[in-house]
Amino acid sequence: MSSSSSSSHDDYTNYTLNLLDQVDDSLDDDVNSRRYVRHDHYDAHNRLMGDYFDEGCKYTEDQFKRRFRMCRRVFLRVMNDILNYDVNPLPSHFICDYLREPSLHDIHRLYEAHERIHGFPGMLGSIDCMHWAWAKCPVAWRGQYLRGDHSHPTIMLEAVASYDNWIWHAYFGVAGSNNDLNVLNTSDLFNSMLNEDMPDVPFIANGVEYKRGYYLADGIYPTWASFVKGFSSAVDEKRTYFSRQQAAAHKDVERNFGILQGRWHILQQPARAYARIQMRRLMYTCIILHNIIIEDNRYNIAENDWVYEPPQHIQRTWIERCDARARRTRELCDREVHEGLRSNLVEHLWAL
Structure with missing residues (x-):
């Protein structure tokens, strides 16, 4: 690439960046506009685990049960079944166990x-x-x-x-x-x-x-x-x-x-x-x-x-x-x- 074309490309890039900065500044000044907020998901995950699930966590078993309507053991069991639903063999089906005749x-x-x-x-x-x-x-x-x-x-x-x-x-x-x-x-x-x-x-x-x-x-x-x-x-x-x-x-x-x-x-x-x-x-x-x-x-x-055993139908x-x-x-x-x-x-x- 020639020096002239390279210079033109750099000028276009700088122009685009300056234009985006101006747009961001205008959005920041407009209180009714939507803004992009970068969330630290890793930090939120670490705080959640430290508060509720890690050893020596912040909240007690009673506080966990009041927050999530179930004890920590049941919560982890359900979560584990959901995460492993695609494994082979499949875990036991909840409907057959917990919504049955x-x-x-x-x-x-x-x-x-x-x-x-x-x-x-x-x-x-x-x-x-x-x-x-x-x-x-x-x-x-x-x-x-x-x-x-x-x-x-x-x-x-x-x-x-x-x-x-x-x-x-x-x-x-x-x-x-x-x-x-x-x-x-x-x-x-x-x-x-x-x-x-x-x-x-x-x-x-x-x-x-x-x-x-x-x-x-x-x-x-x-x-x-x-x-x-x-x-x-x-x-x-x-x-x-x-x-x-x-x-x-x-x-x-x-x-x-x-x-x-x-x-x-x-x-x-x-x-x-x-x-x-x-x-x-x-x-x-x-x-x-x-x-x-x-x-x-x-x-x-x-x-x-x-x-669970399916009913045996008589011929x-x-x-x-x-x-x-x-x-x-x-x-x-x-x-x-x-x-x-x-x-x-x-x-x-x-x-x-």
């Missing part, structure tokens, strides 16, 4: 604990729904996510919880314009029972044996054999006492909704996601972390020390599967069994 052993423990604590034999848990506000709901969808008792669009969560605050079932994604009954019609709560993948675990109430357990529910739920509701109008002292005990035990799931929103601040605020799949993943993540914390605190009734023809599902559906929706079970539970609780 109760096994045969779990059901027996739930029966025993709920009868001892609440007085209800055969009780699997309580069922109810919760709304999560959706701030970024598209305008075209607002109609199907709005309801009269809510001033903003919401998405509904159906959950089943036991006395120990463990969430056994979660179904999220139904438009907030629905009610609890509409959510039940689309959820997968009874799929295993209808497909005969869930074992029948009998129990006895007032001397009468029943094939499988039930859930405590409020008045909007149907009069099915798998639900036990209170009386809308109690005519005697026995039914009044039963309705009071049923309402008290049903608060297990309502208490869980309060714990979820209190523990995870993101569920208190209207969701800022634009896609429903993002909200679904956030909700299930919060529930799984909730169950992990319950297990770490050793509050769970059923010990989570089992190995049957299409007609046999349809007949079996129809028979199970009739058993599930049997109104006479519902009324008989509730009457026997009234006598059982009154005799305690």
Whole structure:
């Protein structure tokens, strides 16, 4: 390159640098403009580790738990599983461990604990729904996510919880314009029972044996054999006492909704996601972390020390599967069994 061309290149470079300096100076003078701030990420990382994770760290275990809603051991365990998710073999799947249906052993423990604590034999848990506000709901969808008792669009969560605050079932994604009954019609709560993948675990109430357990529910739920509701109008002292005990035990799931929103601040605020799949993943993540914390605190009734095994499906023809599902559906929706079970539970609780 000639000396003249080299000199021209240097002049252009100097001119460009001077121009950028002038632009930076003008931006610095404008208080409304955005500025580029260089963050020292390495120093921030070192301070974070020194405050919370290194040996002899600044904050105690109680302070860590108050800040991150879980103990340091659980936090590191979850973080390690996330970092190693792409390794081979993959770590155990959280959904199979912490958002699963109760096994045969779990059901027996739930029966025993709920009868001892609440007085209800055969009780699997309580069922109810919760709304999560959706701030970024598209305008075209607002109609199907709005309801009269809510001033903003919401998405509904159906959950089943036991006395120990463990969430056994979660179904999220139904438009907030629905009610609890509409959510039940689309959820997968009874799929295993209808497909005969869930074992029948009998129990006895007032001397009468029943094939499988039930859930405590409020008045909007149907009069099915798998639900036990209170009386809308109690005519005697026995039914009044039963309705009071049923309402008290049903608060297990309502208490869980309060714990979820209190523990995870993101569920208190209207969701800022634009896609429903993002909200679904956030909700299930919060529930799984909730169950992990319950297990770490050793509050769970059923010990989570089992190995997940997919259900073994019996080889049957299409007609046999349809007949079996129809028979199970009739058993599930049997109104006479519902009324008989509730009457026997009234006598059982009154005799305690």
